[in-house]
Amino acid sequence: MSERIKEHPILGVQEKGELVKFTFDGKEIEGYEGEPIAAALKAAGVMVHRYTQKEHKPRGIFCAIGRCTDCVMVVNGEPNVRTCITPLAAGMDVRTQYGVSDQPFDEQ
């Protein structure tokens, strides 16, 4: 997890929740409980959260504070979940969103 800041010159070592497992598109990865899903994905190197309905273009984190809604994904079967403000929980099923579905467009 090279994308995590181990120690910060001003903030020191940040407190985190428990390290838990969750799945991204079926693959098991780890993140800290309570941190935004988007942070855990970013730390794991995931950039693309969804593909848009009309143009099928990739999108990811943009505002990171729950306003722009670009980072939405299908979480535990529910589409349009703003991953940048939704806390990670152990065992979450996080999937790339295609339009409003977790099925790739050619399978919809």
Place this chain on the structure above:
Amino acid sequence: MKTKAEVIIIGGGIIGCATAYYLAKMGIEVIVLEGSDHIGNGGSSRNGGGVRQSGRDVRELPLVMYGIRNLWPTLSEELEVDCEYHQDGNLRLGKTEKHREILTRLADSARNVGLDVRMIDGDEVRAINPYLSDEVICASWCPTDGHANPLTTTLGYYKMARRLGVTFITGEPVTELRVIKGKIRQVITPNHVYEGENVLVAAGLDSREILTTVGIDIPMTNSLLECLVTEAQPHMFDQMLGTAEADFYGHQTKHGSFVFGGSSGLERYNKDNGTPVNSSKTAPCICRGIMKYFPDLANAKIVRTWAGWMDASSDGVPSLGTVDEIPGLYVACAFNGHGFGIAPAVGEQLAKLIVTGKTDVDLGELHYDRYKAKI
């Protein structure tokens, strides 16, 4: 700026825009005056998008049936905009025996004037729309009903009318009509005096105040309606929905979102602060109503709510046509919250009426002067 035309239309809603479009198609010069800053700013942009016949009063049924047969099917092509018209039927849902009675009575009277509408039981309802809960025990089913997008349809009429040379002026609230030498002639706003040989008043609720200036009174009042829309959802169904109890109505749009309208029961007493505003109680109530019918929508997120006034007349149907006592004056108002689906037919028939003096559909029962005391 142009202030004279053959026809002056007061009101830039869907009725005004559609009438202007059909008049312009016949080569008539038209000015449309809209009081607010935006075209289609009243009920035209604030309704649930129903294009339905079932559930309507028989007096307005012929007109809406005419529109669904002759105008709606080709409207997107004609207006060069996607009106998102779907003709996939209308389910008017019932959950109690009392509902069944209400729906049966409405269906029977509509069948009498030639509408294909029938009662179906709960299982047949769920065969048509499998997402409906078991609480639904019956529905009236009208396969030729549907829904469309009121925003693009209204603005589509505006765009095409404008393209045909109609003058639209927004921010021009009409304060007075003036009869000159026995005929309607002038339309007064705070800024200008407009002149036309014919004047159509299609200003929704404001029509009453405007018509008062020439001594015409149409008994109507305002009533607040509220709608909400969800985020886009995977495609579920295409029917238009309503309920016997009128606790909600709506459909899934082409975009994937669900548009639902409804009420809290407190609408009549809503505070009128100059603009239609949502009550804090209504949207939660609509949500509770919807979830009883569609448990699957519980997780759908609401992204927006809005309110609009409907112009309610004492007998629930519009006033439409010629004002006999003032030559050159026409009215089209008091659509009672179901003016959208009927609008293309109203616009086309009014245009014909203004130009030829005749209509294809008899408007007699919608005459402005029909209101009588109860005894």
Place this chain on the structure above:
Amino acid sequence: MNSVNDRSRDIGPFVPGPDDDMLICRCEEITKGEIRMAVHDGMWTLTEIRRYLRTGMGLCQGQTCSRLVKGIVARELGISPAELEPATSRVPMRPIEMKIFANEAPDEREDG
């Protein structure tokens, strides 16, 4: 206060631009060209643009693009962006699940 706006005022012809395919409304995927064209079709207020094209009607309700749309429409009309009234904001400020919107907490008085 409303001001008189003659929608027949000449704003010149629609001239295609090199960046017409630039996406402006990220949620509803509306391009600059579509917005410019809508202005030439008579959509002269931000409210009309929104109703006609769905800009700002997506999940974020215009929080990202409203300023951009305003600039494009103003330029097309040859007016200052400050002259354009922003489209109305509506409840809810953030998307809210139907089941939560429906679930009103009991009033404290009823709790005893």
Place this chain on the structure above:
Amino acid sequence: MKRYDLIIVGAGPSGLSAGIEAAKRGLKVAIFDENEKPGGQLFKQIHKFFGSKEHRAKVRGFVIGQQLLDEADEAGVEVVLNATVIGLYQDKEVVVKRGNEIEHFKGNAIVIATGAAENMVTFPGWTLPGVIGAGAAQTMMNLHGVLPGKKVLMLGSGNVGLVVSFQLEQCGCEVVALVDAAPRVGGYGVHAAKVARTGVPFYLSHTIVKAEGEECVTGVTIAEVDSKFQFIPGTEKHFDVDTICLAVGLSPMSQLLKMAGCKMEDNPKRGGQVPICDEYGRTSLPGVFVAGDVSGIEEASSAMIEGRMAGIAAAEYLGYIEKKDLDTELAALDLALDGLRQGMFAPKNRGKAIEQTEEGIAISQNLLLHGYVADEEIDRFPGVTHRSGVHPVIECTQNIPCNPCQDACKKGCISIGANITSLPIAVEGADCINCGMCVASCSGQAIFLVDEDCGDGTATVTLPYEFLPLPEEGTKGKGLGRDGKVICDAEVVSVKSLKAFDKTSLLTMRVPKEYATKARFFKAV
């Protein structure tokens, strides 16, 4: 329905300040905030604040956030988190989403302190993953401890762009370029200088041509623009980056007010669509107040004072204090706010090209064009003097409202005077004891302790250092000039990290004496 004297929407600097003042005067106050943590943007701001003591100068943003929370707690303010205000209805009714339900509340008075939202710019590829707002970068690195990217291009040279660029470097990202379409750096010169000296190149009059990449950002091309912001062909420059960070201004987040029917105006000087309000935040709706960025974009320091004003004004509106007390208290705050609204970055000067300081000294053009004061320009500023022995060199060259350095030096080496925006003067004859307090207290990291001639052909330069790893004594490396270019060899001779320095370490490097007035940063090799 549950009713409070005062409901505040937003627990940022202005909302918390309003709550504290109102609660202290006896009001029953609730603050709702949609975030998991209170403090608004304060908890992302890890730099030391500008201003004077009363503005909490030289305290880091996140520490101020904690101080405000403690004060709010002490005053009895109910701060409700994870509470999204979804609507402001008639009769000052606030509907709040909390957990899995909604709650209705009424306020006898309301303060809207919802802050601002970031502006965006478009360019081909601006929707690609990897293009993020500067706020997003701050959120990821400072709240969640995750790197926003490894190689970053920053668009925007206002204070946000400058501060976030520095923060990106602090957590180990490489900022490959700082780009702005404007012809001049928009933010404080001291912020620019601390970024430039680490080696970040500034490209003014440049903007993004396109972001490259299929699935996410892999590169970016920028080009120079002319005075009409049109690209100049042939000036394209390419960078391999994984992240493009946008810091192109803020807009007030005033939607709730518009929804409630407040009279609004579009005011470019205040950053966009804002409620029409008086200086104490009273809007057109009786009992509805505003404070902070929602009523006009400024710094957090001003937001705190505006919040206090709104809180006190609400107390008077509800009869908790007398009108005469209101006037007295507001007059004092007026003065404090006025102090912050002075200098060349004052709201009234927005958009103006300032050529001279208040003292009549020509502004460094190099600072505006490249982010650093050129060697030949630096001597004309009153904080820069040459003398024997260790002495402070204060490279503060623009009039900004800030004076902690004056208080930091107990020996009277630094003088600003009564006017908080004046340039600091290195006082002749005062005796510097090399304590380093001035270096650590300077929010702009613009003070150095220099001994120009140690007698052995070397000089020492003590500089503020907020990076990891912290070099040890004896580390050999290079001295960097104000422009971030390597100019000489350097060796670390001392590293001090005192509690009083508040996480700013003081690194002293030995350089050849001819570089004493030029070397301003150290890089280990």
